[in-house]
Amino acid sequence: MNRQQNHDPERSGLYEALSSQFRMPEADVDWLEQKLRLRAAALVQAEEEQKNAPCTAIKQTKTDEIYGFMRRFRLIPLAACFAVCLGLMWTFKTKFPSSEVSTVSENITEITATDTTSHTTDTTTHTTFTHSTHTTTTDRTTASDVATQTTISLNGTEDTVTETLAADLPDTPVPETEADTELASVTLTTKDSTQQSSKTTASTTQTSASEISDTTEETVQTTLAQPESGRWIEVESKSVKPGELASCHVWIDGDPDLEAYGFQVYFVFSAENGNTALPVFTWYPDVWELDESYSSSDFSPSFRGNTEKDWASIIWVSVNGLKPIQERTGVATLYFQIPDDVPAGTVFRIIADPLSDSAYVKKDLTSGKLPVIGGQLTVTN
Amino acid sequence: MAAGREHTMLHSDPADAFSAFYRKHIQFVYAIALSFMKNRQDAEDIAEDVFLQLLESGQTFPDDTQARAWLTVAVRNRCRNHLKNWLRSRRAEPEEMEQIPAPEQSAELKEVMNAILRLPERYRLPLLLYAVEGYSVKETAAILHINESTVRTRVQRARAIIKKETEVDDA
Structure with missing residues (x-):
């Protein structure tokens, strides 16, 4: 190695001895070199062949570039969502021709307002697109007064289009009461594609205007709760059942004043009910998909918990990506497979540690303190 | 070029x-x-x-x-x-x-090595390059694209963590 040896007095003895532990054996170095030499020769040959077929090469490169671009910016799920949206809109349009569509309920405005407030601190891209129409009329015999009004709400921004379609309407009686009106509602809820979980809900219903608020309330209820004001990270607490694949959300709202570089997530088994059996549980690293710069830089998926210490540090995931935590916002989802034989009352604690310092957490946990922000999964029957 | x-x-x-x-x-x-x-x-x-x-x-x-x-x-x-x-x-x-x-690994060496491997990346890499591999602070900073003072701080903290971990394990 062509490095300058530093003269740190502390770098002696133990650390110096450690350097030999991080060395690849010479035989392996030679063996790998041979492999790489062969590979280099193959590459040269491939380049020669590529020169003979320039058109194919260019085409292939362009395809790769486009696909690579889409993969890099995670546009593939977004494109899929877009296609689903288009499909739904087309279905909606086919089923409910514009001549039958009219007016806008005032309820829609209220609904949109409620939905908007629920997204003030949940900074993941949550887009709720509500398109709701129903037909009313003032004249049973003629269609001249029927107006078409469509309201499209996108996160609180409204755009109202009104047009009269009297000429297109058939001269047939239309329903008199609101209960008879026809309503079509399409609700799409799309999460940020980088979380790799897009949820699309489509519902086409025939209902009265009074049910609109119920439908929308359901949509709002599925929206995640928010972190408490002033906290940059929050871990969900909830009840789980034995055998359940439980999801747990971690909200992050980057604070510009925050000095932490990342955070780690610990899953801690807390034997509060006197249970002495160490549960076997698995986790799924979807949390890594927080955003494009999210990556786990450190982890230890070992089961180190036991009954002597009341903790089991199962995972720690540091977020030390290119994007500093100060600019990071979003929702990460941790999944835990709760074992079948966990007794009710068992508590699994999930700790988000902004200090990224496992030693301190370990120490504090053994002393029974929980110094960092966390949520918990409580097992119920 | x-x-x-x-x-x-x-x-x-x-x-x-x-x-x-x-x-x-x-x-x-x-x-x-x-x-x-x-x-x-x-x-x-x-x-x-x-x-x-x-x-x-x-x-x-x-x-x-x-x-x-x-x-x-x-x-x-x-x-x-x-x-x-x-x-x-x-x-x-x-x-x-x-x-x-790894052969010829004493218990102490093994313990410290495992402690290094458990360190978070931001501490582990500076420590590995500086203390174990013997790069200077300046070189380590250039390789990791961080300030020299940051290298010193992280190496210091890494050592403190290892010390604490090995003490806890001993206890």
Whole structure:
């Protein structure tokens, strides 16, 4: 190695001895070199062949570039969502021709307002697109007064289009009461594609205007709760059942004043009910998909918990990506497979540690303190 | 190519150039890979992948520091991807990850090494490069693209953590 040896007095003895532990054996170095030499020769040959077929090469490169671009910016799920949206809109349009569509309920405005407030601190891209129409009329015999009004709400921004379609309407009686009106509602809820979980809900219903608020309330209820004001990270607490694949959300709202570089997530088994059996549980690293710069830089998926210490540090995931935590916002989802034989009352604690310092957490946990922000999964029957 | 700059892979014979470059940096790449993978076989695979990536990209570097900086990022990304895939497939038992079979390893050495491997990356890499690999603060800072003062602070903190961990384990 062509490095300058530093003269740190502390770098002696133990650390110096450690350097030999991080060395690849010479035989392996030679063996790998041979492999790489062969590979280099193959590459040269491939380049020669590529020169003979320039058109194919260019085409292939362009395809790769486009696909690579889409993969890099995670546009593939977004494109899929877009296609689903288009499909739904087309279905909606086919089923409910514009001549039958009219007016806008005032309820829609209220609904949109409620939905908007629920997204003030949940900074993941949550887009709720509500398109709701129903037909009313003032004249049973003629269609001249029927107006078409469509309201499209996108996160609180409204755009109202009104047009009269009297000429297109058939001269047939239309329903008199609101209960008879026809309503079509399409609700799409799309999460940020980088979380790799897009949820699309489509519902086409025939209902009265009074049910609109119920439908929308359901949509709002599925929206995640928010972190408490002033906290940059929050871990969900909830009840789980034995055998359940439980999801747990971690909200992050980057604070510009925050000095932490990342955070780690610990899953801690807390034997509060006197249970002495160490549960076997698995986790799924979807949390890594927080955003494009999210990556786990450190982890230890070992089961180190036991009954002597009341903790089991199962995972720690540091977020030390290119994007500093100060600019990071979003929702990460941790999944835990709760074992079948966990007794009710068992508590699994999930700790988000902004200090990224496992030693301190370990120490504090053994002393029974929980110094960092966390949520918990409580097992119920 | 900038005038006056010596490119680390500039040779009359490309194969010789690559060999020289490989010999110069393989241990550096391997050490970083091992610190991530905690497993010698995987670390060798990662090292191979990184040099293959370099071959395919045709990348050249004006000096060794920049070469090592590039290699560090390449190794880190490879390791992260590898670990991510490993977690998804869960092809091995987690316990295997921390086992680094190495002969002539005293108990103390093993304990400190495991403590280093458990460190968060931002502490582990500066400590590995500075204290274990023997790079200067300046070189470590240049390789990791961080300030020299940050290197000193992180090395200091890393040592403190290792000290505490080994003390806790002893207790």
